[in-house]
Amino acid sequence: MKHYMIGLAAALAVATAGAAGAAEVSGANVGVSYSGLTGSSNDATKLTANGSMEVAFSPAFSVQGDMAYNHFGDTGWDGSMFGLHGIYHPMMGTSLGAFVGRDRVDGSxxxxxxxxxxxxxxxxxxxxYIWHTNSDDDGTAVGLSGDYALSNQFSVGGRLDVFNGPSSADFNRIGVTGTYKMTSGYSVYGEVGRLDADNADAEGYLGLGVRATFGPGTGTSFAQRGLLDMLPGL
Incomplete structure (x- = not known):
């Protein structure tokens, strides 16, 4: 299954490259966010800088690349993420993707x-989305997110992420989000939610961030993925 998924993402990327003469950046964003648990685990704060870019080779095919850097408060841990999506657009407003990526934290x-x-x-x-990892121990994550525009500037939404890993490593996160769009492609956003992990008390979390969006669209087709993205933060 792993080789099939990696092959599918690679095949989509190669297929789009065949039309490289028509390649153009269809969307990009960069942002900075800060979040933390509201309970006693103050060392679980997270500072994140991230960016994504999507290149379209035709109206139907595109490739998206992601990068992120994370610093986890008093733990002293630093983490990074790299991801690649192969994306198919069967009709306007619909996107189907296969992706691969790597999280790296504290040397692992x-x-x-x-x-x-x-x-x-x-x-x-x-x-x-649904993703799987078997780097060391098997783990599977599923998630759903969305938002609704109340006006041209303000939208509200939510996200749910569930990770099922090796023993005592399961957790889920549920949050409510709000975004305010300013001029020139900038937006500020926030999230309030709850993290519930095995062998630990459930805790609330808060997060704030700012994002700049570039390109003719409203950014990239998909959000960033990975385990580090699922930890409290935006």
Missing amino acids: NLNFYGLEAGRDMGLMNVQG
């Missing part, structure tokens, strides 16, 4: 691969 790597789908319906957009 976690490779993951999965499938994703998204639908933009104007005022509302939703996307979901």
Whole structure:
């Protein structure tokens, strides 16, 4: 299964490269965010800088690349993420993707691969994913997110992420989000939610961030993936 998923993402990327003469950046974003648990685990704060870029080779095919850097408060841990998506657009507003990526934290790597789908319906957009890792111990994650535009500037939404890993490593995260769009492609956003992990008390979390979006669209087709993205933060 792992080789099939990696092959699928690579095949989509190679297929789009065949039309390289028509390649253009269809969307990109960069951002910085800060988040932390509201309980006693103050060393679990996370500072993140990330960026994504999507290159379209035709109306139907594109490739998206992701990068992120994370610093985890008083733990002294630093983490990074790299990801690649091969994306097919069967119709306007619909995106289907296969992706591969790697999280690296405190000198350890976690490779993951999965499938994703998204639908933009104007005022509302939703996307979901499933990914798997067997870098050391098998683990599977599923998630769903979306938002609804209340006005041209303000939208509200939510996200749910569930990770099922080796013994005592399961956790889930549920959050409510809000985004305010400013001029020139900038937006500020926040999230409030709850993290519930095995062998630990459930805790609330808060997060704030700012993002700049570039390109003719509204950014990239998909959000970033990986285990580090699922930990409290935006």
